[in-house]
Amino acid sequence: MTDAPRTHRSSFPHGLSRRSVVAAFAATGSVAALAACAPGSSGGSKASGDSGGTLRVSTWGNDSRLKLTQQAAAEFEKANPGIKVTVENSEWTNYWDKLATSTAANDSPDVIQMDEAYIAAYGTRGALLDLDTVKSQLDLSEMDSKVLDTGKVEDKLVGAPIGVGNFSVGVNPTVLQQAGVEMPDDTKWTWEEFAALATQVSAKLGAQGVVGFDGYGTGTAEVGAWVRQFKQEIFPTKEQTAADEATVTSYFEYADALVASGATPQASVQSENSTAALDASLFATNKAAFHLQFHTQISAFAAASGNELKLLRLPAQKTGESPRMVNKASMYWSISARTKQSENAAKFVDFMLTDPAATKILTTERGVPAIPSVQKDIEPVLSPQSKIVLAFSQAIASEVVDPPQVTPSGASAWNTEFTTIGTDQLFGRTKPADAAKNALTTAKGMV
Structure with a gap:
């Protein structure tokens, strides 16, 4: 996937804070209105999509994704005469600004491309339809239940996972x-x-500006994967163990050790690289051997580098232990709770997720399809690099552990806050133990 802002350290992209979402709702008094409109309702004084058979579909992404989405939408229109689809696309930050404003004005698009960082924020406010109310038009029965459950908020299915991503190690052979x-x-x-391997690469090729590993120590996906290997979670459910200061401290200490050994570059280089355009980053320009990302992003890096890149499992804490990798929903299709076209919207989502006329166009653009039969359908039309992505997902399918809960409704700014904490630590402005304490205090304050 090629979402922005691009950073090897983020989970799926982040931007608008929960405070911004709530502020936009509050600006028109819509928090109360949305709270009164429970998921599954389709009432409201100004319903979105009330435009004579035209479905408004909101998406974010680059021009390439937009063109593919429009092509798939055109196929839906052919299969469903009388239903017109309008795709409203934005870049990442503007997308969430627009969605917050339109939601506050009770004018949300009918179909909403939703992200893990915001699904709880919108779902708990009654802004998203309970998809179980449109089962007759949207069949998700073939999807793995653990993946499907990541679209639930307060026990209501408010997002249909489009694809899955695995946080993994990209490698340049x-x-x-x-x-x-x-x-x-x-x-x-x-x-x-x-x-040790990353250090060897840096030692051998450092004079050419090449590093073993391009950066570590400021990303929520990283720290989430690290603490999970200790059977802890940053945002635990009642059945899970909360991450403790000792474990998070060890994460920051490991990041420091990477810099000290030369495995990763100095903090200033890491910081610059993390905000660089994808095609200008160290990994994309063949200046780094290893890079952490959600695995579907490897195709974009390969295209930029001109080399075929590989995917590897995350390392484990000890030899023989499981790295405790998870399937993460790459993004979701949600439906506005205020739409007056819930059945047509559900038909559209079902078509985009399951119909070969759409899936063979979209392939892995929004992640490896979450439905096994769709994976089989698209495999013959995938590029060699995309086939590597699909094969990796299939290879680790039996190894993954239960995914964590989605980002809580109050924690949409967690990515941004943690990056600031990690950056301060990486530059030596705080010590690992202090950074760990600050991170956990921040996380707890968001729920």
């Missing part, structure tokens, strides 16, 4: 070969071994 480093066995390796 050409750089490893240049450094004389063999491809590691990702079924056995540890974080210690990973650091």
